[in-house]
Amino acid sequence: MPSNSSGHIVILGTGGTIAGTAAAAADNVGYQAGQLGVAQLVAAVPALAAHALEARQLAQVDSKDMSHALWQQLAAAVAEELAREDVQAVVVTHGTDTLEETAWFLHRVLAATKPVVLTAAMRPASALMPDGPQNLLDAVTVAATPGTRGVLCVLAGRVLGPEDVRKVHGYRVDAFAADEAGPVALVQEGQVRALRAWPQADPGEAAALQVAMQRPVAQWPRVDIVTSHAGCDGALVPALVALGSRGLVAEGTGNGTLHAALEVALRVAQAQGVAVWRASRCWAGGVVGQPEGALPSAGVLTPAKARVELMLQLMLRA
Structure with missing residues (x-):
């Protein structure tokens, strides 16, 4: 997979709190995840109009219910998009509960040299102050920045690597951290400030895993x-x-x-x-x-x- 250059950014929607809604704007916990389509999430962020984007709905799940079957589908979809010459990066909107597991899975099976950026939200889209729009904008900013590569997670202005990222709080909007390693980069006022090397995976193992994971998930x-x-x-x-x-x-x-x-x-x-x-x-x-x-x-x-x-x-x- 060649490194990112000018081209489209594909946003794959899988549901999660970022696409969730509640009956009352003041309710940040009594919501249903995965209610809004990814195209609606993109339309709600006017600044994204500056980017060449394609939105594709892959699933609508609460990530606590993430399955191996959906991982198989997601990995295939991301690989398909990365193989396109006119695609420079893929962004995945995801729930927070299992985001770190999906990030590690994609890191290992894809060994992507283009950016694959996962983002999410701790508050539903219907909240008085939702965090999803800024996280989505930051994720696209990272995906569009020349030189970025590999599987990354972007939340609350931090770019976290797949090995280090973990959810450490069940409610706050800054719910993710990166062990002692710290962030890979920061997103500050529309600019990406790199702090250490972008994550890399073993391409040989990734190729073998892509073959192995084609078997029915019941055989995993x-x-x-x-x-x-x-x-x-x-x-x-x-x-x-x-x-x-x-x-x-x-x-x-x-x-x-x-x-x-x-x-x-x-x-x-x-x-x-x-x-x-x-x-x-x-x-x-x-x-x-x-x-x-x-x-x-x-x-x-x-x-x-x-x-x-x-x-x-x-x-x-x-």
């Missing part, structure tokens, strides 16, 4: 998350294995530490051929180091992203 390897906590007995592990889990991500405490009972159950599953990774339930820091004999680490990935990554790794082994 099942990967589940189990949480370590006080009083944990590990009983969920054999139940998930019985349901067909081929991989388990343990959401550990602190630096990926696990309740002794959970670790015993996970090691039994591992001996049965189930892939097991440790992640941390702390929002920052990930898992540092690999003590001798410890279960494999997911590194800096959050448990949710680690689940996606382990699923992709298992796809490559199939």
Whole structure:
């Protein structure tokens, strides 16, 4: 996929709060996601008229209900648009709840050299002060800026990378952060201020994953998350294995530490051929180091992203 140059920016709508509406403008929580079409979102931002845009409605979902089938459809749609010579970038409007998972998935399966910019909103479009219009304008600004590349998330003036982005607040408009790495760039008064290198993925693995993910989603390897906590007995592990889990991500405490009972159950599953990774339930820091004999680490990935990554790794082994 060549780097971005002059051309159209395609906006793919998938629903989310950014397209949500409530009965009252003062209601920022009692809304229905995915009520407005992406063309309506674009029309509501007059400044976007300065750009050559195409809007395409791909889905209308609350991102808490994001599915593997929609990921498969979205990845194919983005790849199709990026392959067009007259398209310089793709923007995806998305819900906030699973945005970080979709960003990591697209980063790994596309290895895009043109910009693929995900944006969202914490307030519905019907709010007294919606954040969606500014986020959409900022996303298009990033997509249109020469030199930008890869999968990026643009929210509240920050450009966040797919590895680092995470939702850290359930209500505020500045709900996203980027671990200790910080933003990749900032959007300031219509200008993009780059702070570090744009994200890059392995194109060879991406090509192999694009082939692997063509199989029906019912054949994608099942990967589940189990949480370590006080009083944990590990009983969920054999139940998930019985349901067909081929991989388990343990959401550990602190630096990926696990309740002794959970670790015993996970090691039994591992001996049965189930892939097991440790992640941390702390929002920052990930898992540092690999003590001798410890279960494999997911590194800096959050448990949710680690689940996606382990699923992709298992796809490559199939």
